[in-house]
Amino acid sequence: xxxxxxxxxxxxxxxxxxxxxxxxxxxxxxxxxxxxxxxxxxxxxxxxxxxxxxxxxxxxxxxxxxxxxxxxxxxxxxxxxxxxxxxxxxxxxxxxxxxxxxxxxxxxxxxxxxxxxxxxxxxxxx
Amino acid sequence: xxxxxxxxxxxxxxxxxxxxxxxxxxxxxxxxxxxxxxxxxxxxxxxxxxxxxxxxxxxxxxxxxxxxxxxxxxxxxxxxxxxxxxxxxxxxxxxxxxxxxxxxxxxxxxxxxxxxxxxxxxxxxxxxxxxxxxxxxxxxxxxxxxxxxxxxxxxxxxxxxxxxxxxxxxxxxxxxxxxxxxxxxxxxxxxxxxxxxxxxxxxxxxxxxxxxxxxxxxxxxxxxxxxxxxxxxxxxxxxxxxxxxxxxxxxxxxxxxxxxxxxxxxxxxxxxxxxxxxxxxxxxxxxxxxxxxxxxxxxxxxxxxxxxxxxxxxxxxxxxxxxxxxxxxxxxxxxxxxxxxxxxxxxxxxxxxxxxxxxxxxxxxxxxxxxxxxxxxxxxxxxxxxxxxxxxxxxxxxxxxxxxxxxxxxxxxxxxxxxxxxxxxxxxxxxxxxxxxxxxxxxxxxxxxxxxxxxxxxxxxxxxxxxxxxxxxxxxxxxxxxxxxxxxxxxxxxxxxxxxxxxxxxxxxxxxxxxxxxxxxxxxxxxxxxxxxxxxxxxxxxxxxxxxxxxxxxxxxxxxxxxxxxxxxxxxxxxxxxxxxxxxxxxxxxxxxxxxxxxxxxxxxxxxxxxxxxxxxxxxxxxxxxx
Numbered sequence: 001x002x003x004x005x006x007x008x009x010x011x012x013x014x015x016x017x018x019x020x021x022x023x024x025x026x027x028x029x030x031x032x033x034x035x036x037x038x039x040x041x042x043x044x045x046x047x048x049x050x051x052x053x054x055x056x057x058x059x060x061x062x063x064x065x066x067x068x069x070x071x072x073x074x075x076x077x078x079x080x081x082x083x084x085x086x087x088x089x090x091x092x093x094x095x096x097x098x099x100x101x102x103x104x105x106x107x108x109x110x111x112x113x114x115x116x117x118x119x120x121x122x123x124x125x126x
Numbered sequence: 127x128x129x130x131x132x133x134x135x136x137x138x139x140x141x142x143x144x145x146x147x148x149x150x151x152x153x154x155x156x157x158x159x160x161x162x163x164x165x166x167x168x169x170x171x172x173x174x175x176x177x178x179x180x181x182x183x184x185x186x187x188x189x190x191x192x193x194x195x196x197x198x199x200x201x202x203x204x205x206x207x208x209x210x211x212x213x214x215x216x217x218x219x220x221x222x223x224x225x226x227x228x229x230x231x232x233x234x235x236x237x238x239x240x241x242x243x244x245x246x247x248x249x250x251x252x253x254x255x256x257x258x259x260x261x262x263x264x265x266x267x268x269x270x271x272x273x274x275x276x277x278x279x280x281x282x283x284x285x286x287x288x289x290x291x292x293x294x295x296x297x298x299x300x301x302x303x304x305x306x307x308x309x310x311x312x313x314x315x316x317x318x319x320x321x322x323x324x325x326x327x328x329x330x331x332x333x334x335x336x337x338x339x340x341x342x343x344x345x346x347x348x349x350x351x352x353x354x355x356x357x358x359x360x361x362x363x364x365x366x367x368x369x370x371x372x373x374x375x376x377x378x379x380x381x382x383x384x385x386x387x388x389x390x391x392x393x394x395x396x397x398x399x400x401x402x403x404x405x406x407x408x409x410x411x412x413x414x415x416x417x418x419x420x421x422x423x424x425x426x427x428x429x430x431x432x433x434x435x436x437x438x439x440x441x442x443x444x445x446x447x448x449x450x451x452x453x454x455x456x457x458x459x460x461x462x463x464x465x466x467x468x469x470x471x472x473x474x475x476x477x478x479x480x481x482x483x484x485x486x487x488x489x490x491x492x493x494x495x496x497x498x499x500x501x502x503x504x505x506x507x508x509x510x511x512x513x514x515x516x517x518x519x520x521x522x523x524x525x526x527x528x529x530x531x532x533x534x535x536x537x538x539x540x541x542x543x544x545x546x547x548x549x550x551x552x553x554x555x556x557x558x559x560x561x562x563x564x565x566x567x568x569x570x571x572x573x574x575x576x577x578x579x580x581x582x583x584x585x586x587x588x589x590x591x592x593x594x595x596x597x598x599x600x601x602x603x604x605x606x607x608x609x610x611x612x613x614x615x616x617x618x619x620x621x622x623x624x625x626x627x628x629x630x631x632x633x634x635x636x637x638x639x640x641x642x643x644x645x646x647x648x649x650x651x652x653x654x655x656x657x658x659x660x661x662x663x664x665x666x667x668x669x670x671x672x673x674x675x676x677x678x679x680x681x682x683x684x685x686x687x688x689x690x691x692x693x694x695x696x697x698x699x700x701x702x703x704x705x706x707x708x709x710x711x712x713x714x715x716x717x718x719x720x721x722x723x724x725x726x727x728x729x730x731x732x733x734x735x736x737x738x739x740x741x742x743x744x745x746x747x748x749x750x751x752x753x
Contacts, residue, residue, distance in 0.1 A: 027629045032627065032629070036515075037514070037515075037516060039512050039514070045367075045369050045370070046362075047362075047367075047514075049362065050360070050362035050364075052692075052709050052718070085509075085510060086509065086510065086511040086512070087510040087511060087512055088512070089512060089514075090512050090513070090514025090515055090516055090517075091514065091516035091517065092500075092511050092512065092513050092514075092516075092517055097503060097507065097509065097511065098499075098511065100495075100499070101495060101496070101499045101513065101517070102521070104491065104495045104499075105488060105491040105492040105495050105521055106521075108487060108488055108491035109484075109488040109491075109525070112483075112484040112487055112488060113484060116477075116480045116481070116484055119470060119480070120470050120471075120472055120477060120480075122467075
């Protein structure tokens with residue numbers, strides 16, 4: 001048993017879970033959905049949902065509170081973006097800054113279609 | 127002289143051999159001296175031999191834990207199992223580049239050996255262009271990433287390998303992936319050589335196809351291994367996250383897939399010459415860009431383990447040189463390979479291939495823009511945005527429906543022209559697909575229209591592809607890969623719409639209900655292993671018919687380096703995976719338990735295996751004339 005205590009201590013020392021989050025209810029579906037769409041800011045490419053870091057856990061508490069306060073999913077995203085910037089949400093959203101992000105691939109699709117159409121149509125005339 | 131010095135020297139000799147090969151090849155094209163060919167052979171072999179020697183020296187250093195070598199010191203430890211001592215070699219930047227070099231030099235040797243029937247100048251130009259890459263990588267290794275740096279005084283113990291890399295799937299993931307990546311270098315060199323010598327024709331296509339298939343098959347395998355690893359090691363139950371490093375392996379895969387289809391058209395109909403060349407060049411660019419983005423540390427990703435900006439700059443310069451050479455050659459020699467604009471009929475295999483390429487390039491552009499756009503935005507406006515799964519889902523999923531529909535009819539088209547006559551089988555396909563879709567939708571209780579349409583198109587794709595197996599004179603490699611792809615998409619779809627999960631904090635002795643299962647937390651035990659100690663949770667799952675399933679998720683604390691990982695417990699059955707992870711909470715009594723039901727998980731792996739088997743079949747298939 002001493003061994004176990006020791007491992008747990010080492011674990012707690014080197015890892016995570018700084019705060020005492022010991023809520024006993026499972027996360028709701030909406031909470032998980034929101035957590036999946038948020039980036040864990042202190043981790044390397046993990047979402048809040050994937051991460052067990054202190055930051056992720058406090059975000060979990062925040063999400064729960066905001067849902068209880070009656071805010072909708074998109075309202076919660078907006079609040080977080082205001083606080084932490086666009087970096088925190090995985091959905092880049094539609095804005096002036098992301099216009100090209102959405103438009104370039106669509107442009108590729110349209111151009112590709114046009115080229116193929118012309119190639120088949122033009123070759124008929126020869 | 128230590129053994130590491132020999133490793134370094136051997137690499138130097140390798141570089142010298144490359145210069146000699148380069149020089150002889152240039153000379154041989156100009157003067158046509160037959161006996162130089164034998165010399166080129168000799169030095170290609172020698173170059174490969176020198177790389178092998180350094181590779182084995184590094185391997186030996188890892189095996190005997192020679193900590194005077196910095197790479198070994200930083201990535202190994204005496205208590206590490208022998209298997210991970212070996213995989214530690216390529217689990218880091220320096221060693222993985224040595225592996226790159228090894229594959230690179232072995233491939234060009236193999237190419238020179240296996241292309242004896244092809245035009246002499248074409249072979250020599252291929253060697254020349256390929257040596258430019260080889261020399262680039264040699265210098266890169268020697269200047270910025272020497273795996274044989276020496277430490278003094280000699281440390282008594284190493285730092286160890288990142289524990290999440292201590293895993294069998296990930297241990298063999300890099301070599302498999304690298305064969306895929308490096309194979310594209312042959313495609314690239316061969317494309318430039320064919321341009322210069324005016325050899326862009328059906329013969330070239332026929333010979334290149336083999337290399338495309340090899341790269342493609344290995345790349346698929348590499349991606350599969352990476353996904354399997356992410357699934358059970360990263361501990362959230364997903365297998366693909368649209369993480370930049372994942373995207374980087376997907377991009378060459380997409381362009382290789384496009385090239386594979388395009389090159390068949392060139393082989394059969396002598397069409398799409400320039401397009402084949404462009405795709406060959408783009409594929410290699412994407413492989414090198416991938417290395418650049420991963421190694422430079424520009425990307426924020428779970429998979430970034432080691433990086434260094436100066437290396438990034440070197441690769442960037444290298445990339446620009448390669449792009450410059452390609453562009454110059456493309457525009458100078460384009461006139462040498464003019465194709466006569468043959469007529470393409472709308473209902474033909476040519477059109478199908480064009481449509482395939484159309485979608486592949488679109489998918490590629492989505493992944494490419496999604497990966498690099500945030501980087502550029504950050505540099506230009508210093509604003510950080512995240513481009514994650516919502517972006518990819520929105521831009522990819524709606525386009526999959528027409529893609530699947532085209533894919534289900536494309537392979538049945540004939541070259542040149544297809545005459546569609548009314549057949550009873552069409553009615554059968556339609557009725558069967560509709561029926562199967564209704565049943566599936568009923569069982570999944572789906573109301574989402576897009577998902578219903580996706581299921582319909584996928585069912586159609588599956589049965590149309592299966593029907594192709596029965597045809598005479600059919601390409602079974604292609605059929606297998608297409609069927610595997612349809613099954614893969616179906617499994618991913620079912621998996622994502624009907625996965626369930628429950629996350630709870632509970633004590634030992636507690637139980638909770640998930641759907642019709644009762645999960646009981648029996649006890650906690652501890653275990654000591656050579657390189658880690660672990661806390662294991664013992665869980666029992668009881669379902670309706672009283673069958674008991676045991677799950678033992680683990681928390682491991684590795685000793686070297688001291689890192690904690692959470693090991694998922696997974697019980698796989700044909701229809702679903704049960705996936706569980708635990709985590710400790712400061713309040714010692716409680717454990718954070720995450721329990722997931724993941725339907726059809728194993729089918730995701732099986733169908734990808736079928737895709738790979740299809741590719742392998744096509745590599746070894748001698749019968750080449752289909753349709």
